[in-house]
Amino acid sequence: MANTKTVVPFTGTAEQEAKLCEVIAAHKGQKGALMPVLQGAQEIYGYLPIEVQKMISNGLDIPLEEIYGVATFYSQFTLNPKGQYKISVCLGTACYVKGAGDIFNRLQEKLGIESGMCTPDGKFSLDACRCIGACGLAPVMTINDEVYGRLTVDDVDTILAKYR
Amino acid sequence: MEKEMVNIKINGMPFSVPKDSTILEAARYAGIQIPTLCYLKEINAIGACRICVVEVKGARSLVAACVYPVAEGMEIITNSKKVQQSRKITLELILSTHKKECLSCVRSGNCELQKLCHDFKVDDEHRYDGNNPEWPKDDSAVHMVRDDNKCILCRRCVAACAKWQGIGVIGPNERGFNTHIACAFEQNLDEVACVSCGQCIVVCPTGAIYEKDQTDEVWAALNDPAKHVVVQTAPSIRATLGEAFGMPVGTNVTGKMAAALRRIGFEKVFDTDLAADMTIVEEAHEFVERVKNGGVLPMITSCSPGWIKYCEHYHPDMIPNLSTCKSPQQMFGATVKTWYAEKMGWDKKDIVVVGVMPCTAKKFEVQRDDEDAAGSGIPDVDIALTTREIARMIDRAGIQFTELPDEEFDSPMGESTGASVIFGATGGVMEAALRTAAEWVGGKPLEQVEFTDVRGTAGIKEASYQIGDLTVNVAVVSGLANAKKLLEQVKSGMKNYHFIEIMGCPGGCVNGGGQPVQPASVRNFVDLKSIRAKALYDADEAKTLRKSHENPALLTIYKEYFGEFGSHLAHRILHTSYTERSRF
Numbered sequence: 001m002a003n004t005k006t007v008v009p010f011t012g013t014a015e016q017e018a019k020l021c022e023v024i025a026a027h028k029g030q031k032g033a034l035m036p037v038l039q040g041a042q043e044i045y046g047y048l049p050i051e052v053q054k055m056i057s058n059g060l061d062i063p064l065e066e067i068y069g070v071a072t073f074y075s076q077f078t079l080n081p082k083g084q085y086k087i088s089v090c091l092g093t094a095c096y097v098k099g100a101g102d103i104f105n106r107l108q109e110k111l112g113i114e115s116g117m118c119t120p121d122g123k124f125s126l127d128a129c130r131c132i133g134a135c136g137l138a139p140v141m142t143i144n145d146e147v148y149g150r151l152t153v154d155d156v157d158t159i160l161a162k163y164r
Numbered sequence: 165m166e167k168e169m170v171n172i173k174i175n176g177m178p179f180s181v182p183k184d185s186t187i188l189e190a191a192r193y194a195g196i197q198i199p200t201l202c203y204l205k206e207i208n209a210i211g212a213c214r215i216c217v218v219e220v221k222g223a224r225s226l227v228a229a230c231v232y233p234v235a236e237g238m239e240i241i242t243n244s245k246k247v248q249q250s251r252k253i254t255l256e257l258i259l260s261t262h263k264k265e266c267l268s269c270v271r272s273g274n275c276e277l278q279k280l281c282h283d284f285k286v287d288d289e290h291r292y293d294g295n296n297p298e299w300p301k302d303d304s305a306v307h308m309v310r311d312d313n314k315c316i317l318c319r320r321c322v323a324a325c326a327k328w329q330g331i332g333v334i335g336p337n338e339r340g341f342n343t344h345i346a347c348a349f350e351q352n353l354d355e356v357a358c359v360s361c362g363q364c365i366v367v368c369p370t371g372a373i374y375e376k377d378q379t380d381e382v383w384a385a386l387n388d389p390a391k392h393v394v395v396q397t398a399p400s401i402r403a404t405l406g407e408a409f410g411m412p413v414g415t416n417v418t419g420k421m422a423a424a425l426r427r428i429g430f431e432k433v434f435d436t437d438l439a440a441d442m443t444i445v446e447e448a449h450e451f452v453e454r455v456k457n458g459g460v461l462p463m464i465t466s467c468s469p470g471w472i473k474y475c476e477h478y479h480p481d482m483i484p485n486l487s488t489c490k491s492p493q494q495m496f497g498a499t500v501k502t503w504y505a506e507k508m509g510w511d512k513k514d515i516v517v518v519g520v521m522p523c524t525a526k527k528f529e530v531q532r533d534d535e536d537a538a539g540s541g542i543p544d545v546d547i548a549l550t551t552r553e554i555a556r557m558i559d560r561a562g563i564q565f566t567e568l569p570d571e572e573f574d575s576p577m578g579e580s581t582g583a584s585v586i587f588g589a590t591g592g593v594m595e596a597a598l599r600t601a602a603e604w605v606g607g608k609p610l611e612q613v614e615f616t617d618v619r620g621t622a623g624i625k626e627a628s629y630q631i632g633d634l635t636v637n638v639a640v641v642s643g644l645a646n647a648k649k650l651l652e653q654v655k656s657g658m659k660n661y662h663f664i665e666i667m668g669c670p671g672g673c674v675n676g677g678g679q680p681v682q683p684a685s686v687r688n689f690v691d692l693k694s695i696r697a698k699a700l701y702d703a704d705e706a707k708t709l710r711k712s713h714e715n716p717a718l719l720t721i722y723k724e725y726f727g728e729f730g731s732h733l734a735h736r737i738l739h740t741s742y743t744e745r746s747r748f
Contacts, residue, residue, distance in 0.1 A: 005349055050349050054748055063332030064748055065356075068348035073339045 006080045007113070007120045010051045017055065019044050024059035033060055034070055038077060047081040083118045083125035085163050087111075089141040092131035099153070100139035104128060106156045107141075124163070170236040175243065187218055187229035187240055188688075196242055197685050199251065199280055201258075201369055202318035203230035205688040207327040213318055214254050215280065218242045226250055252284045260292035262370075263313035269371040276369035276683050277316060299344055304352035306531060307360040307524040308375050310334075312344045315372040320684075321345065321364035328670050330645030331474070333358045345372075348748075357477040357747055359644065361470035361668045362524030362550075362677015367687070375524050375550050375678065379557050382547055385516040386429045392510050395430040396496045396577075397421060397520040399437055400588025400673040401551050403699035404522065407680040408555035409565040414695035416703055419570020422578075424558050425520075426571060435573045436519065437580030439496035440587040440596070442721075443467060444712035446489045446738055447593075448600040449730035451663055455634065460484045462639075462654065462661040465593050467491045469529035470668025470677070472742065474644050479651055480744040485664075488739040490535065490544070492587065493519045493526055496577070497544030498537035498737045503725040504577065505538070512538045519548040522588065522676030525668065526550075537737040550678030579717035582613075582704030589697035590642035590672035591618035591625060594665040598629060598638070599711045605632035613710050619701070621671050621693045624650055626661075637661045643670035671697065 023040035027033035037060060041052050048071050050064075057064040071077045089095075089104045108114055111124050118125040134140045137149025148159055168183040174194040181190040186209075191198050202213035211228035218229045221239035226247065234240075241247065258277065266272050281289075299312035319336065322345060326332035333356045337346050347356045365373045385393045406415040425433045451463050466472055466487040475482055490498065497517040505512045519526060526548035529535065535544050549557075558565055572578065583599055586592030595615045603610050617627035618638065623646035626639050639661045641647050647666050653659040669676045671693030682692060704710060712718070713729075726734040 053348070057748070063326065063335070064348040065335040065337075066326070066332050069335040069337055072337050 006047070006049055006118065008081050008118050008122050009120070010049050012045060012051060016044050020052065020055055021059065024056065028060060034062060034067065038067070038071060042077060045081075047078045049079065049081075078116065080116055080118050080125065081122065083123050085124050085143050087124055087126045087141060087143050088129045088132075089127075090130065090132050090134075090139065091128045092135070094131070094135035095139040098138040100141075100151075102153050103139055103141065103151050103156060106153050107160075110156060110160060124160075170234055170238075172234050172237070173239045175241055181234055183234070185234050187220070187227070187232045187234055188216060190234045191218075191229065191240070191242055192689060198229045198242055199283070200230055200684055200688070201276060201280070201316060202320065203688065204320045204323060204367060204684060208318075208320050208323035210319065213258075213316070215251055217247060217250050217254075219244050219247055248284065251280075252286060255281050255284055255286050256288070256291045258316050259286065259289050260294060261296055262316065263311070264289055265314070265371070269314070270374045270377070271368075271371035271681070274681055274683065275371060276685075278370075279683070295341075297342070297344075302346075302352050303376070304354040305358060305360065305528075306354070306376065307527040308353070308362060308365060308373060310345070310353065310373050312346070312372065314370050315345055316370055317343060317345065318369060319345070320367040320369065321373055324363040324367045328363055328643050328645055329359070329361060329474075329668075330648045331357070331359060331478075334364065357745065359470045359473040359477065359668065360525035360528040360677075361474075361644070363669060365524065365677055366675075366679060366681050367684075368681075369684065375552065376527065377553060377556070378527070378547050378549060379553050379560070382516075382518055382549065382557065385518075385546075391514055391516050392431050392508075393429070393516045393518060394432045394434060394500055395425050395518045395520060396434045396436045396439070396493070396500075397425070398493065398522055398588065398673060399440055399585050399592075399700065400522045400676065400679070400696070401520050401554075402585075402703070403588060403674055403696045404551055404679045405555060406565075407682070408552065409558075411566065413682070413686075413690060413692060414699045416699045417565075418703070419572070420565060420568040422573050423568040423571040424563050424565055425554075427563050427568075428557055428561050430518070432574045432577070434496070434500075434577040435580050436492050436496050437584035437587070438577050438715065438717055439492040439499065440467075440584035441581055441712035441715040441718050442495050442499070442738065443489050443492045443587075444583060444593075444596045444600050445718065445722075445729045446495075446734060447487050448597050448604065448712075450487055450489065451597065451601060452604065453730065455662065462664045463487055464663075465597075465665045465667075466740075467587065467593055468525070468666065468668045468673075469523065469532075470525035471644065471647065471666045473525060473528060473745070474647065474668060476742055476745040477747055478648070481655075482651060483742045483744065486742055488735075488741065490738055490740045491526075491529060492584075493521060493548065494529065494535050494544045494740070495738050497530075497546075498535075499721060500577070501538035501542060501544065502737055503721055507724075512542055516547070517545045519545050520551065520554045521548050521678055522551055522673040523548075523669075523678045524550060524676075526678070532740075533743065534740045551680055552678065555680065576717040576720060579715055580707075581712055581715050582707035582710035583712040584715075585703045585707065586700050588673040588700050589619075590621065590667050590670075590693075591640045591665065592672065592700065593667075594618045594638055594640050594663070596712055597663070597665075598631075598636075600713050601636075602629065602631050603711060603713070605634075610711070618665075621691070621697070623670065634662075636663060638663045638665070640665045642667040642672050644668055646670075674700065 583596035674696035
């Protein structure tokens with residue numbers, strides 16, 4: 001689930017924090033300030049970990065729970081960073097009937113993470129997606145811009161090894 | 165100004181109702197209580213649960229009565245077949261994910277969902293059974309348990325926490341079928357800055373939030389022949405306990421309460437009021453000292469453990485302003501385990517002090533640091549029960565509460581004054597302190613003991629009194645959202661006070677998080693805070709002794725043990741310290 005708390009250690013920089021403070025200052029006191037600030041924060045950090053949400057809570061004087069509630073309500077927000085290699089498995093109808101579910105499970109098992117999460121070393125993130133228009137190659141997954149088609153469960157290990 | 169009225173029809177009958185009413189309010193004029201689940205006056209008008217739906221002539225569909233305003237000529241039908249069917253289906257849908265544990269549920273008998281299911285004859289509890297999420301029960305906090313499996317997502321707790329208390333540690337997480345009430349990042353309650361006030365408990369319509377029941381621990385102590393089990397009851401319990409036995413709101417049951425506690429088997433039935441009087445003499449002494457010696461001002465009262473925890477989490481810079489006095493509950497326990505234990509020849513390790521409190525934060529308070537005057541490992545108070553828990557004990561013991569004779573507290577720690585009785589209402593501590601401080605500084609008996617400016621249920625009250633040479637500016641606050649507002653004004657220098665009383669719950673202890681639960685149908689239409697408070701002010705007026713420093717038992721205790729007010733020994737036994745806590 002995309003809302004699972006991240007296992008990747010926070011590595012925010014002072015520069016990012018200064019940027020976030022600017023975004024907060026620009027919206028502080030306005031009605032409905034939280035949404036644009038969350039969007040800005042996600043743009044700066046790529047995701048919304050507890051460290052960032054606490055900064056927003058302090059800055060806007062909004063309870064942390066309220067912020068977390070909004071962040072987990074909208075699918076545009078994520079609590080997990082994207083990895084150096086973004087793995088996306090198509091679970092659209094064609095891929096699914098060709099066994100994409102098994103491939104997805106194998107990836108979860110090999111990487112030790114669930115859908116929407118990122119490995120602790122920041123290397124791989126895993127997401128499920130819908131049809132990417134390559135049904136002829138089903139089942140399909142992408143790693144960054146690379147497309148892998150006609151996959152079998154056994155292919156997963158060899159493909160991952162390339163990126164390790 | 166005369167209220168502007170509109171003419172409407174409810175179920176065919178004509179009524180004239182104030183223009184700014186909702187349909188829900190207007191229906192009360194017709195003697196009709198439209199059922200609600202999510203609606204809570206002033207803080208939770210969100211029209212979400214759909215139980216209050218009614219037909220309005222000309223409207224496209226059923227409308228939510230709790231948020232729909234009346235208009236001239238409106239025709240409303242509250243009980244048609246269509247309305248009843250809709251409400252019944254809504255109930256069945258709520259039940260589809262509700263953990264139906266109704267036989268033993270703590271709220272069985274006063275559960276709002278259970279009552280509605282009964283009223284609407286929901287005879288198939290499993291009509292829409294399906295996928296059922298299992299939520300982990302959060303019993304991490306010392307004072308309460310949250311069980312999302314019984315939650316109906318009405319958000320009344322969320323509103324109480326965020327709007328009354330300005331805290332917001334619980335709220336809806338995720339969306340759709342996964343929506344559930346929890347803390348940020350799914351942390352447990354004991355990991356976040358919850359102040360333990362329990363306002364979420366008293367507004368919950370079901371058994372999803374409840375105090376951590378400690379009645380079995382008390383029964384175990386009562387059944388142990390080696391233990392001396394001493395009970396003390398807080399000032400406000402006498403004004404509310406009757407409600408748990410169907411008596412009208414605001415009935416003073418002091419005598420029946422003492423009788424019931426004796427019948428349960430407590431060895432001594434004492435009154436926290438005595439310790440409230442001790443709090444006043446210590447606090448008034450501390451205040452006079454601070455004024456004389458240029459100490460930190462404004463001084464802020466420390467009786468309310470919810471407020472104390474709030475201050476430690478959210479305003480740690482104000483800790484030096486807190487009075488170092490322990491709360492009455494803790495002063496009482498400390499005195500029992502020192503002075504009284506010596507007097508009785510009891511081993512302090514064999515004493516079990518039970519507090520009956522209007523408050524769930526008292527459960528947190530008993531296990532705080534520096535609340536063990538009789539020695540390390542010997543807490544001043546062993547168990548703090550809420551009003552609801554003691555009512556449960558009375559029920560289990562088969563005691564016919566309403567038929568009991570009025571009995572007295574035991575001597576000597578059952579003696580009290582009018583000043584301590586009013587501790588249970590917002591403004592009561594301030595008034596009691598003023599009675600004593602004014603008399604001490606003035607050096608002559610007060611002619612007028614009533615300080616009425618600090619009475620009433622307004623969230624923030626201010627007054628100025630001439631005490632000796634000093635014009636004392638005081639403020640009285642209840643509800644932590646109000647406290648936040650006031651503290652910000654104090655910090656910015658906008659307001660200048662000498663003495664501030666803060667109680668964590670709106671209206672003070674009479675409306676505490678440990679008090680009997682009243683359903684929304686009562687809460688939304690009856691002013692619980694003032695009716696319960698009136699019982700205390702009436703009791704004060706009926707007392708001959710109305711000033712704390714005149715309490716004869718208190719004078720004996722100081723003469724025999726503590727010496728002067730504010731003495732070194734009094735400081736060691738009756739005062740405490742505070743800790744800075746994190747906001748997250």
